[in-house]
Amino acid sequence: MRRPFVVGNWKMNGSRERAQALVVGVCSGAFGLPEVDIGLCPPFVYVGDARAAIGDASVLLGGQNCAGVERGAFTGEVSADMLADVGCAFVLVGHSERRTLYGESDDEVARKTELALAAGLVPVVCVGETLVEREAEQTEAVVGRQIDAVMARLDDDGLARIVVAYEPVWAIGTGRTATQAQANAVHAFLRERVAARQPNVAAGLRILYGGSVKAENAALLFSEPDVDGGLVGGASLDAEQFVGICRAAG
Numbered sequence: 001m002r003r004p005f006v007v008g009n010w011k012m013n014g015s016r017e018r019a020q021a022l023v024v025g026v027c028s029g030a031f032g033l034p035e036v037d038i039g040l041c042p043p044f045v046y047v048g049d050a051r052a053a054i055g056d057a058s059v060l061l062g063g064q065n066c067a068g069v070e071r072g073a074f075t076g077e078v079s080a081d082m083l084a085d086v087g088c089a090f091v092l093v094g095h096s097e098r099r100t101l102y103g104e105s106d107d108e109v110a111r112k113t114e115l116a117l118a119a120g121l122v123p124v125v126c127v128g129e130t131l132v133e134r135e136a137e138q139t140e141a142v143v144g145r146q147i148d149a150v151m152a153r154l155d156d157d158g159l160a161r162i163v164v165a166y167e168p169v170w171a172i173g174t175g176r177t178a179t180q181a182q183a184n185a186v187h188a189f190l191r192e193r194v195a196a197r198q199p200n201v202a203a204g205l206r207i208l209y210g211g212s213v214k215a216e217n218a219a220l221l222f223s224e225p226d227v228d229g230g231l232v233g234g235a236s237l238d239a240e241q242f243v244g245i246c247r248a249a250g
Ligand code: PGA
Pocket: 009, 167, 171, 172, 173, 174, 175, 210, 211, 212, 213, 231, 232, 233, 234, 235
């Protein structure tokens, strides 16, 4: 049985005060949901505050991104080690906004995955196709290429520690959610791709769905056999809504 994982990605939203209130709201909701792993990705500058606000609650903290290099003269970057140092347990790598707006290549995403693992973090590796790619029936080719690039850099132990998030780019922030069948089909494809390399790892691999997940559609999406939780953007900025989504995963 794979343990459900629901991650809130605040992106570049909020304020110090709002971050604090959100963390407190999510922590009180998480109290009644011991069967779900719940994670939050605040903007970097609020991670320390979030860590303090979480206290003993079982909410995990994550970075929205990390550098593709270990350390050094890379102004503005934050390393995986630094995230671990301030109490993060996981980090998103290869979010579609990083790939499209900041030109991150499959190989750079794979390097970040390696560095996250080396830092002791769980990398949540994001993959997904654009609308043009889906309409050209390229979905499997695209997500296959993205996951292959990551697998190529990891040994089986590393592979066993990652989480994958399937986020169709056309569903992110658009209000247009993939149908449960569309989501599950890609999740099953990804699991099979990993199974071709390591069946045991594939069986335990958690694959989250992301793209306009809301409290209203979460239960249906999470009821699919290969959907193990969600990566939630907009709806994670409302504690009640986000906790509702977490509840749907339980
Ligand atoms: P959304 O974002 O839930 O607002 O669509 C998802 C994401 O980008 O992770």
